[in-house]
Amino acid sequence: MRLRAPRNRVPGRAIGWWSVQSALFALPLPLTFAILWASIPPTRELFMWFTLISLVPGLLYMAVMPFWRYRVHRWEVTDEAVYAASGWLWQQWRVVPLSRVQTVDTLRGPLQQLFGLSGISVTTASSSAVHIKGLDQKAGDELVAYLTRATQAVPGDAA
Amino acid sequence: MTSHDALPRTARAAVSHGRGRLSGRLVLVNLSIPAAPVALILAGLLVTGGETNLQVLITLGSLLLACLVVCGISLARWLTTRYRLTAERFELRSGLFLRSRRTIPINRIRAVDLTANPVHRIFGLTTLRIDADGQGAPAGRGLRLDGLTKADAAELRRLIIERRDRDHARNAADGDGLVSELDRSWIRYAPLTVWGVGSVLAGAGSVYRTLHEMKIDPLELGVVQDLVSRFGSVPLWYGVLLATLAVAALGVACSTATFIESWSGYELRRTEGGVLRIRRGLLATRSVTIEEDRLRGVELIEPIPLRWAKGAKLNAVAGGLGDREENRRRRALTPPIPRDEALRVAAEVLPDAVSPEERNLLTRDGLAPHPRAALRRRINRALTAAIAIAAVPVGLGLWLDPALVTIGWITGLALAAALTALAYDAYRTLGHAVRGRYLAIAGGAFAHRTVVLRREGIIGWNITRSPFQRRAGLLTLGATVSAGDGVYKVRDVSVARGLALAEAAVPGMLAPFLERDPAAGR
Numbered sequence: 001m002r003l004r005a006p007r008n009r010v011p012g013r014a015i016g017w018w019s020v021q022s023a024l025f026a027l028p029l030p031l032t033f034a035i036l037w038a039s040i041p042p043t044r045e046l047f048m049w050f051t052l053i054s055l056v057p058g059l060l061y062m063a064v065m066p067f068w069r070y071r072v073h074r075w076e077v078t079d080e081a082v083y084a085a086s087g088w089l090w091q092q093w094r095v096v097p098l099s100r101v102q103t104v105d106t107l108r109g110p111l112q113q114l115f116g117l118s119g120i121s122v123t124t125a126s127s128s129a130v131h132i133k134g135l136d137q138k139a140g141d142e143l144v145a146y147l148t149r150a151t152q153a154v155p156g157d158a159a
Numbered sequence: 160m161t162s163h164d165a166l167p168r169t170a171r172a173a174v175s176h177g178r179g180r181l182s183g184r185l186v187l188v189n190l191s192i193p194a195a196p197v198a199l200i201l202a203g204l205l206v207t208g209g210e211t212n213l214q215v216l217i218t219l220g221s222l223l224l225a226c227l228v229v230c231g232i233s234l235a236r237w238l239t240t241r242y243r244l245t246a247e248r249f250e251l252r253s254g255l256f257l258r259s260r261r262t263i264p265i266n267r268i269r270a271v272d273l274t275a276n277p278v279h280r281i282f283g284l285t286t287l288r289i290d291a292d293g294q295g296a297p298a299g300r301g302l303r304l305d306g307l308t309k310a311d312a313a314e315l316r317r318l319i320i321e322r323r324d325r326d327h328a329r330n331a332a333d334g335d336g337l338v339s340e341l342d343r344s345w346i347r348y349a350p351l352t353v354w355g356v357g358s359v360l361a362g363a364g365s366v367y368r369t370l371h372e373m374k375i376d377p378l379e380l381g382v383v384q385d386l387v388s389r390f391g392s393v394p395l396w397y398g399v400l401l402a403t404l405a406v407a408a409l410g411v412a413c414s415t416a417t418f419i420e421s422w423s424g425y426e427l428r429r430t431e432g433g434v435l436r437i438r439r440g441l442l443a444t445r446s447v448t449i450e451e452d453r454l455r456g457v458e459l460i461e462p463i464p465l466r467w468a469k470g471a472k473l474n475a476v477a478g479g480l481g482d483r484e485e486n487r488r489r490r491a492l493t494p495p496i497p498r499d500e501a502l503r504v505a506a507e508v509l510p511d512a513v514s515p516e517e518r519n520l521l522t523r524d525g526l527a528p529h530p531r532a533a534l535r536r537r538i539n540r541a542l543t544a545a546i547a548i549a550a551v552p553v554g555l556g557l558w559l560d561p562a563l564v565t566i567g568w569i570t571g572l573a574l575a576a577a578l579t580a581l582a583y584d585a586y587r588t589l590g591h592a593v594r595g596r597y598l599a600i601a602g603g604a605f606a607h608r609t610v611v612l613r614r615e616g617i618i619g620w621n622i623t624r625s626p627f628q629r630r631a632g633l634l635t636l637g638a639t640v641s642a643g644d645g646v647y648k649v650r651d652v653s654v655a656r657g658l659a660l661a662e663a664a665v666p667g668m669l670a671p672f673l674e675r676d677p678a679a680g681r
Contacts, residue, residue: 001658003622004674076672083672091629093622095669096639100618124618125641127483 003093006076006083010117014073014134017115018066026058064088075132077143079150082122084132100124101151104144108137120144178243179315184282185237185306189230191278197223242304244318249289251302261302265323267291269479270434270448271316275309277442285312289319290448290479324432336429339493339504341422348495349418350411351464358417359409422494427504435475435508437492447489453478455616455642456597457492457505459521462606471501475508476612476643486643509597509611520597520611526590532631533651534586537604541578545571581605591649591660598638598664600649610647614664616640622657636661 030051037047068088075084082101085093107119112133118140119133135143200219240253249268251261268291275285287304307315423441430436433451438444456476465471473493480486493504505521549571556563585604592599598617601609621637628634628651636649636657649657655676661669 001655001673002676003654003658003669004672006672078671081668081671087623090623090625092624093672094619095672096619097668124639125478126618126639127645128621128639130619 006074006085006093008075010070010073010075010134011136012070013115013136014117015066015070017111017117017134018069019062020111020114022062022065026061030055030058073134075135077146077150082130082132082147084130086131086133094130096122096124096130098147098150101147104147104151106140106144120147122147178241179307179311180242181237181240181304181306182284182308182311183237184284184308186234188278188282188284188306189233189237192226192230192233195226237306240304242315244315244322246322249319251304263289263291263302265319268319268323269450269453271319272446272448273312273316274445275443279306280442280444283309285309285444287312287315290481336431338427338429338435338507339496339500340426341424341494342496345422345494345496346415346418348465348468348470349415351468351470352414352418352462352495357410358413359406362413418494425494427492427508429507435492439494445489447480449475449477450479453642454508454613455640456610456612457508457521458611458643459501459505459609460606461498461608465495466607469498470495471498472496473501473504473508474643476610476640476647478642480642483644490643505611520594520599521609523590523601523609525594526592526599526601527656529586529589529591529651530633530653530656532633532653533589534583536627536631536633536651537582537585538579541582542575545574545578548574589650591652593660593663598660600638600647602648602650612638612640612647616642617665617668620661620665620669621646633657638664 033047033051033054037044037051040047065088069086072088072091073086075082077083079098081095081097083093083095085091101122101124103123105121105123107121108117109119112119116137117133118135118137119131120135120140120143121129121131123129132143200223203215203219236253240251242252243250246265248265249263253259268289270290272288272290273285274288279285284306285308287307288301289303290301304312304315420441420443422439424444425437425439428436428438435449435451435454437447437449454475454477458474458476460472460474461470472491472495474490475492477490480489492508493501496504502519502521506519509520549567551567552563552570553567556565556567581604585602588601588603588607590599590601593614594611596614597611598614599609599611601607617638617640619639621639623635623637624633632654633651634654634657636652637646638649638661639646649660652660658669658673662673
């Protein structure tokens with residue numbers, strides 16, 4: 001037996017979003033070193049190495065993470081449950097029955113808005129929530145509407 | 160000493176009508192808050208003989224200011240807080256500028272607990288805490304009334320419970336169903352709680368930092384200088400040995416003192432209404448109430464020194480104990496006690512454990528072992544840690560002093576042996592089983608943890624796989640529950656076994672997302 005992947009992929013635009021995100025995370029440090037390298041001539045050699053050492057893993061991360069994430073991130077909602085997969089190196093799959101869902105929240109960061117994306121978090125009585133990030137905005141709104149209706153329809157104490 | 164339910168003779172008439180305010184003695188408690196920095200300033204002036212510098216003054220001055228603000232806020236709270244208990248609800252009004260009014264319907268109240276910290280106890284005050292069900296706004300979930308007199312609090316608690324149980328036709332009688340109470344011989348387990356030594360080191364650290372902040376270097380104090388000149392000539396190993404022994408002795412004293420403070424007067428009762436009540440504490444008395452409906456299971460914890468003495472602690476996995484931090488403080492069902500006693504308490508606490516396999520919920524026999532790949536993973540981790548730690552002295556040694564290289568090698572080998580043994584032990588601890596209405600999970604290296612969860616309490620699955628786990632065909636299965644830590648993990652189980660376990664524990668939840676593995680053919 002094995003776990004099958006959820007049926008729906010996130011839109012391809014999500015790759016762009018993750019690329020920008022990874023760039024914002026990986027580039028500031030090498031950039032700082034590069035500025036220091038350019039502006040303080042006596043320490044040229046030292047800062048050249050610092051720049052390279054911080055730049056190479058960052059570039060690798062930027063090249064690999066978005067595409068890998070795109071392969072992994074998937075979601076699915078059935079009549080009974082929400083099922084979502086996320087992560088890239090460390091991956092997770094989460095299942096929550098609709099009868100246990102307490103709240104459904106939408107969160108759109110500025111970057112996500114730029115790419116027309118949307119994120120949803122589904123909370124239960126447990127302290128951990130299921131997040132589906134990088135959804136198409138319209139699909140996200142529909143999903144929230146569906147989940148809100150479904151959680152009202154499915155009997156359950158949600159406790 | 161702390162019989163909360165005895166009818167207080169001096170209870171004011173107002174309380175018995177279910178309305179009242181906080182005790183006037185709270186003013187005295189509040190005045191004691193700025194007393195500490197004032198005392199510090201005076202002490203500082205005395206020690207330095209009237210001379211002082213600006214930094215110390217600024218630090219202490221701002222501390223005093225902060226304390227005065229706190230004091231003012233709580234005085235305002237005392238003046239403005241009013242509560243009222245009607246037949247249907249409990250109301251609390253408070254606030255000077257920001258008026259707030261909070262209402263809790265009586266029938267949603269889950270528990271009413273009384274706690275008292277040492278300062279409160281000096282003045283005969285307690286804190287009443289109401290836990291309630293409720294979704295949405297945190298106001299619906301519970302509130303604290305800080306600073307009632309003991310008699311008022313006990314009376315109010317009795318009234319609330321009485322009114323709530325009137326509808327439920329519950330038996331509010333207390334005093335029956337003693338599950339466990341303090342046995343003085345348990346104090347032998349007190350020194351075995353590891354963090355005694357840690358607390359000594361932390362305490363020394365914070366004393367040093369406080370002195371440093373006040374510009375006093377402890378190494379230059381007269382007493383220390385005298386000690387150094389007298390004992391400065393002893394050999395290094397002797398000094399190290401002595402220091403270690405002193406820290407260990409202090410640690411033992413600390414953890415024994417903590418044990419006595421936290422667990423004096425401990426008793427665990429089960430009342431007929433289906434409520435567990437734990438009472439304990441010497442200086443600060445605590446009382447925790449756990450509804451059996453919200454008890455999702457129990458957790459047996461055996462940290463290393465305690466395990467060697469065949470001791471264990473028992474925690475509740477229950478909802479409604481507050482956030483993560485509060486849950487950690489309130490979840491204890493027993494102090495460190497003999498393992499057999501802990502098992503007995505566990506069996507009595509779980510109400511519906513009736514079938515024979517449910518009686519022995521926490522035993523290790525019959526737990527399914529995990530695949531060998533889980534052992535490889537643990538040994539790899541142990542060796543990586545040993546190499547990483549040994550690499551520091553070896554690296555420094557290559558650079559500075561060859562003697563360090565030898566020390567590095569010896570440390571590395573010793574660590575590798577010890578950690579591998581630990582890894583093997585951790586692997587043998589891993590196990591899982593479905594036992595009647597419960598799911599049992601065991602694991603842990605330094606502390607063995609055995610959790611049993613009520614299967615109907617599992618409200619979702621959370622499966623994680625690291626790159627190594629994917630290569631080795633393993634997964635970590637997390638059962639989410641609305642209680643305790645939120646997620647309880649079955650670590651490093653094979654994919655097929657893990658998914659089958661999830662299906663066996665909660666049939667149907669994972670089934671729509673499973674498929675037969677075409678490669679394995681079964």
